[in-house]
Amino acid sequence: MQVNTSKRTELIDITDHVKKHVTESGIQNGICIVSTMHTTTAIIINENEPGLVTDILTLRGRIVPEGAGYQHDRIDNNADAHLRAVLLGNSESIPIRDGRLVLGTWQSIFLAELDGPRKRTVDITVIGRINGTESRTVRKISTKNLKSRPYEPAYFEGA
Numbered sequence: 001m002q003v004n005t006s007k008r009t010e011l012i013d014i015t016d017h018v019k020k021h022v023t024e025s026g027i028q029n030g031i032c033i034v035s036t037m038h039t040t041t042a043i044i045i046n047e048n049e050p051g052l053v054t055d056i057l058t059l060r061g062r063i064v065p066e067g068a069g070y071q072h073d074r075i076d077n078n079a080d081a082h083l084r085a086v087l088l089g090n091s092e093s094i095p096i097r098d099g100r101l102v103l104g105t106w107q108s109i110f111l112a113e114l115d116g117p118r119k120r121t122v123d124i125t126v127i128g129r130i131n132g133t134e135s136r137t138v139r140k141i142s143t144k145n146l147k148s149r150p151y152e153p154a155y156f157e158g159a
Helices: 015-025 050-063 079-088
Strands: 002-004 010-013 029-036 041-047 091-097 107-113 119-130 133-141 148-150
Touching: 010 050, 015 029, 015 107, 015 119, 029 041, 041 050, 041 079, 041 091, 050 079, 079 107, 107 119
Parallel strands: none
Antiparallel strands: 002 119, 010 107, 029 091, 029 119, 041 107, 119 133, 133 148
16 A cells, blocks of 8 residues: 655554455455555554544654664664654554454554655555455555555465
8 A cells, every 4th residue: 555644753544445455355354464664664553533643643752752863863864763663563463353354443553654754655464264265365555546456475384
């Protein structure tokens, strides 16, 4: 999924896009892995309430402040973004039951932009069973046209 961010730091709710992908995959029971391919972004799950979103962004700035003399700032001046990404993580795994993501009532899936604005890629991997048959599915979705574009997954044993 391609996401064009608009600020240096922001949380973008991608829950609906992930849900749509799971539905289109046909997987009834399995797991959905949402991951980011960038070292200055993260994937998190939390409540999408404006005050909490602001609190999360404020907290990340307090824990890892900008311009605190990091060695990497000599190269790109974005060490804070890399360090924040390390703390937040680059993926989330969500169970799929009866064709739906198993999320709590208030849980949303976010792309955390930590060094924008930029064009970002989020991978959505769905692994599971369609009517009792093993299936492996890996797809990307573009937010521009919301059409699924499958690509060939790396082969792996088991599951």
